[in-house]
Amino acid sequence: MNYQRLIDWVDDRITESPGKVILAFLLVTAVFFTGLGSVESESGQQQFIEDLSSFEAFEDIQRNFNESFSETDLSTTILVDSQNALSKQGLLRTLRGQKRLEEYDPLIVISSDSPAETVARELDPDASTVSEMILAVESATEGEIDSAVRSVDAVGGGLGDVSDDFNPEAASATAAEMSITHEGSEEPNNREEKINRVLSTVDGKFRVLGDAPDTNTTSLLIVMPAALFFITLFLIVAYRDLIDLLIGLLAIVITLIWTFGFLGLAGIPFSVLIVAVPPLLIAVGIDFGIHSVNRYREETVKGKGIVESMRITTDQLLVAFFIVTGTSTIGFLSNLVSAFPPVRDFGLAAAVGISFTFLIFGIFLPSMKVYADRSRESLPIPQMGNTPLGSDESPLGKALSVGVVAADKAPVALLVVIVASTGAVGVYATGVDTGFGPDDFLPSAETPDYLQSLPESIRPPAEYDYVKNDNFRDRKFDQTDQVLMYVQGPMERNGALDQIDRVGKTPPPTFERDGGRVDDSSVIGIIEAVAETDPRFAELVERNDANGDGVPENNLDEVYDALYDTPSSGISNFVSEDRDSARIVYSVDTDASDTAVTEDAYALADRYRYDAQPTGFAVIFQEATDVIFTTVVESLVLTLIGAAIFLVAVYWVLKGKPALGIVNTFPIITTVVLIVATMRYFDISFNVINGSIVAITIGLGIDYSVHVVHRFADEFEEKDLIPALRRTVVGTGGALTGSMLTTVFGVGVIGLAVNPALAVFGILTASSVFYAYLTSLFLLPTVVVAWERLVGFR
Incomplete structure (x- = not known):
């Protein structure tokens, strides 16, 4: 496949007409800007x-x-x-x-x-x-x-x-x-x-x-300034040049405008998960930007001109960015299998955003860089720093070479240790829990003191009255010890009440008993209570009770009318006004697990002739928990398989070495295992917020390993194994280090969010990036060397 023709065409636009490229991107930005006002917020469980x-x-x-x-x-x-x-x-x-x-x-x-x-x-x-x-x-x-x-x-x-x-x-x-x-x-x-x-x-x-507090906006107002501070700080260190810094920040702003403008134009609501999209895109954008500028500087310090240096840079990095974008998109789109609408919206928003990031940092930023450097030649614009991050003799370069040195000495032995350790940690990670509950979405009743020192414009309330009152309600009104049964069918039909009576005669294990039958509240209980105090009603029941069990079978419309004539009967709580549905309240064992209660509730529902659907807090939260587990597994499988197939295909087409795709997945598997094991160690359960962390770990983490493997493939065409690997790790590793530090701190500040689930999500995402960095630079060299010596890439 002659993909080089397409890259050459892009190269020509970037190096020969950078002003036109910049203008085109700014016009598209103006279009997406119109969608910002249409973004709607959505919060709550x-x-x-x-x-x-x-x-x-x-x-x-x-x-x-x-x-x-x-x-x-x-x-x-x-x-x-x-x-x-x-x-x-x-x-x-x-x-x-x-x-x-x-x-x-x-x-x-x-x-x-x-x-x-x-x-x-x-x-x-x-x-x-x-x-x-x-x-x-x-x-x-x-x-x-x-x-x-x-x-x-x-x-x-x-x-x-x-x-x-x-x-x-x-x-x-x-x-x-x-x-x-x-x-x-x-x-x-x-x-x-x-x-x-x-x-x-x-x-x-x-x-x-009242309404639950909108922690989305509050969290965003806290997180974004903090993220911007750390991002700017580390970009200053990475770029060491004011113009390059401004170009990088401008590209980030345009990426966010495109993404949020798309949300508004597409009608995707801004939910709690969408709060995590900007830091994720900033993380990838920073990585792309640092790699572009760093690779460009590697060539300019050799004395090459602007056009030649940028062509070499884009020739290599556009392919790497495309691979990263492809695998990240697969990871994010795997969230479309989720049963939760906000998770699906998050997956789509992140996938579209990462595609925008590829275009903006792959084409717009290099065009800006060429335009700026040409302007430096004709205008007195100082250049503060033009050397790349990391060199063979620098302390960072020497530290990054540790993995290559170890791999060169005992690759097979190290590979065995890595595989065995990953397997052992993986077994431990399988014990992670899955859970769902209303507390996942609510902040603490009192916000931390350090947040109260923030400027008034972004300072959260010292106390959330809603949370305090909701906690009071939880203490006073325990609604988890009930299962509600929603029965749909003509309740006035002869024998309609018999099924409610029959179902209750054999209580499931977790349901409370009352005199040998299930302890419930239903229209039958109302009929029995009113009949005890109202002789005329008792006579009506007896007249329509064919088998003498106290439950009327015939003329149920007449029975319901009589109950409605008794204001205190409470009939409207158990039979709908149109008499097409009924509500039965079952008492359950408060010590029983939600899983057991839900299983028994569905077993009980199967006994009804009419359509019966169990509900209540225990059932809803258990059903959501089951869906979370299914989503996590499906997302993991789809992402791993999809990313592996994509990588094998890409390296086969581009380099003729499909094995590179397999090697590329090793660090990702280890990273996923490490992040899930971390969740278990800190007693963090998968929930609807962090249930997508596996897909995100793969989508972001593969970024690091792709840069290493793709650079190695290029270097390996001209150098022997170890020199090629050392040049890769030192050259690419410098940019990866800057990217990692910026991303870890930039995304990690989500931990400041007042929404507890979102805060944990940010910390987990930052941890996954750090793990991906370590495995790509210190584990991947061992896999590469062992594969080459045992099987061979050539």
Whole structure:
């Protein structure tokens, strides 16, 4: 394949018409700049789990078993923190808070709901407004209120959301949940702040659960300046020339504009994972830039002119950059197999971004360099440094040669040690965990002190009220000990309730028991409770109970109508208004693992004649965990196989040496093993954020080994094995060292992000780059020498 003709054409454009190339890139930049304003932000855990069947069922339950509201309406949860939220005083505080919120015009409250409302309706079934409910509670005695609480709880557990310390006998609970629904189209600014202000006029403690904090923007504002500082610092050391530094920084800025402009034009939302894209592209761009300038300087110090030096540089590096771009793209695109939309978006954004990086640093930067150096010849522009990083006699060059010296003395023995060590570490790495939970997305309730010393414009809040209130909710309301079953089918059909009764007669191992059958809350429990207190309803049930088991089989529409006529029955919590679905709540063993609970939940769902989908926090998070594991494995396999095939094919076509492609993969395998083992050692689990770290490790790490192998292939055509390898490691190793330091610090600053998962992601990415650097310069020479002496490349 005569790829040289294409490279020569690019060389001509770069060296003969650099101004036209620069102008063309700037025009394209202007086009992508128009897309920056269209980038939308997306945060929170829901974006990762919205496609899971269990979460879809959870959303259906939320819609079908609550008062209906339009898609634009908003719901706000408010936690009532009290010594006893179910006492007369506690109920009145809640109801008065509801009344004040309904009277606050900007909210346009459509409906509100709370346990206090349920108890008030039990005291006075005719109370239809909050004001009437307040009168019902005010006119009742403490004993009447306690009796009403116990009565409501007895009817299918229809009291509502109260804390886990609820005591039916004492009719007490230290917390309760209130929810309000209001028109989203009329949502006021600072909704959470305004609700807090309204509730502050009521005697009592309320905690408003507003929107989760946007840690994406906050993290980006913290990370980018820090990354820019370290990047600029190390680029100064690497370039040692103001003009070259400015060219490198300009190329980085254009890369980011192209990438984010593409996101806006393509409608890809800016999610928490996308925060990691800029540092990744900067890392690769820096690597390309340093290699370009360093290789160019290797030729100019020999006395060659601008055109000849740049042609030699681009002849070699355009091919290397293409290989790096190809393998990195394969690694990033492997994320498209993920079941999580943000991970797929991240993979696409990173793949497109790395392609832009190839064009900008492979063509635009060399054109700028030629243009600038020609301008130096005609203008009094000083050149501060023009020597390459690393030489045979420099301390860095001598340090980099260690791997070559060792490989020359005992390559086979060292290779055996490397393979055995990698295998042992790999076995250890297989013990890494996989997990998913809401805490993966939330910052700490209190941010670290060192972040509070930042300028006000980028300083995060000292405390996140949402996190504090969410932690309070987790302590008071344990929702992980329940499994919800969403059953879809005509619930008014004869015998529809029999299947709910039949399924519950044989509880799975992890499900709690009540008198030999499963402990559940369903419409059947409501029917039994109402029948005990209402003789007319009991007669209706008996008349339609063909087999006398207490569960009516016939005329279920009539039975449901009678239940709706009993306001405190709670029927709307278990049968949808259109009677096409039902909700059953099962109690499960709190000590059982999510895996066991989920397996039992799906086994129970299979017993239903109608379509049944288990959901609940345990099921959703376990399903997400299973998907993460599958994604990690699939991504690893696809990336390794795809990269290996690509490398073998490229080296076969370009150099006629396919074995170089196989050699190229050795450092990557070791790097992947090391990063996964590091995760296990520090007890870091794969989650939806860092689940792509394997693909990223391969995509970024292969960058280092490609530069070494491709440079070696060129040097090996003119020199013997060891001299060629030493020239490669010293020449390319200098640029790789500068690139590694810049990348490790530039990407490592993601560890400052307030989002904990993103911070860990940044540290892992920086670690993977460091491992890739070590394996490429100190392990790869052993593999190259051993392969040449045992098999041969020629």
